[in-house]
Amino acid sequence: MTEEEQYRHVGPLTYRGRAVPNTTTDQRLLDARGPSDWVHTDPWRVLRIQSEFVEGFGLLSELPSAVSVFGSARIKPGTEYYDLGVAMGAKLAEAGYATITGGGPGMMEAANKGAQGAGGMSVGLGIELPFEQSLNPYIDVGMTFRYFFVRKTMFVKYAQAFVVLPGGFGTLDELFEAITLVQTNKVTRFPVVLVGRSFWAGLREWIESSLLENKLINPGDMDLLQMTDDPDEVVDIIRKSHLDIAQQQSEAARRAPGPQQ
Template sequence: MTEEEHIRHAGPLTYRGRAIPQTTTDQRLLDQRGPTDWVHTDPWRVLRIQSEFVEGFGLLSELPSAVSVFGSARVTPDSDHYALGVTVGTRLARAGYATITGGGPGMMEAANKGAQEAGGMSVGLGIELPFEQTLNPYIDVGMTFRYFFVRKTMFVKYAQAFVVLPGGFGTLDELFEAVTLVQTNKVTRFPVVLVGREFWGGLYEWIESRLLENGLISPADTELLQLTDDPDEVVDIIRKSHLDIAQRNGEVPPGVG
C-alpha cells in the first residue's frame, strides 16, 4: 500500500494510519443508525456555541441604547431591595434606555417590571441551570442560553452601562468581569454603578484598603466604580458619561446636554 493510501483528508482535517475513520463524513451524516454520542462531542458543541452567538446577535442587534442591570435572584417581591430594582428599571425606561437583565426572579424581575410598566424595552437573557428557572413575566424580548460566556458577551456588547443592584456570587462575578473589561480597555470606558451604599460600601472600602493600598490597582481604577442610593442619580451618571464620551469624540458640542 502506498503512502498516499495511508492518508485521508476530510476538509481541513488529515488522518493517517490507524486514525483513519472507517466511514466518511457523508456516511455518518446520512446513516441514522448507531449511537448518538456524537451530539455531545466538543466539535458539535462548537456549533451550538456558534448558534447561540448568532441567535443572540440577531435578537439584540436592533435594541435602542441599553443598560445591563445585575442583581440577586433570591430577593423577594416584598423587600426594599426589590422596590429599589423596580424604581431603577422605571427610571431607565423613562430616560429612553432598554433594560437588560439575566431574566430571572428577584432583582432581575424587579428591574424588568419597572422597565416594562414604564413603557420601556425589557430584555431577559436567561441561563440553563441544574434547577428550574424560567424567564420572569415582565420580559418583552428574551432568550435562554446554554453557555455563561455567550450570555456574558451579550450583556457587554449591547449595553452602554452596567448597573449593579444587591446580589450574591453571580452578581459579583458579573460586576468584576465588567470592571476588568473597562479597566483593560477591552470595552469603551462606560459607567459601572453600584446601587446601595449600605450594601456595597464595605466592598468599596475593601478595594481601597486592600487592593489600592497594596498597589494591586491604580488610583484611577477606583473611579471605575460609582456608588449611589438614588435611582435618579443612576440615570444622571450614565447620561453624563455618555455626554463626556460624545464630546471627546466631537459628536456633541461642549456644554450641550
C-alpha cells in the same frame, strides 16, 4: 417537586420529568474527558456555540440604547431592595434606555417589572441551570442560553452601562468582569454603578484598603466604580458618561490629520 413536575429549558428545548438531563450544557463542555473523547464531542459543540451567538446577535441587534442591570435572584417582592429594583427599571425606561437583565426572579424581575411598567423595552437573557429558573413574566424580549460565556457577551455588547443592584456570587462575577473589561480597555469606557450604599460600602472599602493600598490597582481605578442610592442619580451618571465619551470622540476626530492633498 415531583418527577412529573420537574422541567428545564435548554436553549430552545424543554425537558420534563425523567427526560431532564442530570448535567448542564456548560458542565458537559468543561468536564475533563479521556485523551481522545474530545475529538468526538467538542468540535461539534462549536456549531451549537456559534448558533447561540447568531441567535443572540439577531435578537438584540436592533435594541435601543440599553443598560444591563444585575442583582440577586433571591430578593423577594415587597422588600426594600425589590422596590429599589422596580424604581431603577422605571427610571431607565423613562430616560429612554432598554433594560437588560438575567431574566430570572428577584432583582432581575424587579428591574424588568419597572421597565415594562414605565413603557420601556424589557429584555431577559436567561441561562440553563441545574435548578430551573424560568424567565420572569415582565420580559418583552427574552432568550435562554446554554453557555454562560455567550450570555455574558450579550450583556456587554448591547449595553452602554452596567447597574449593579444587591446580589451574591453571580452578581459579583458580573460586576468584576465589567470592571476588568473597562480597566483593560477591552470595551469603550462606560459607567459601572453600584446601587445601595449600605450594601456595597464594605466592598468598596475593601477594594481601597486591600487592593489600592497594596498597589494591586491604580488610584484611578477607584473611579471605575460609582455608588449611589438614588435611581435618578444613576441615570444622570449614565447620561453624563455618554456625553463625555461623545465629546472625547469629537475632539479626537478634530485632532486627526485630514486626507493628504
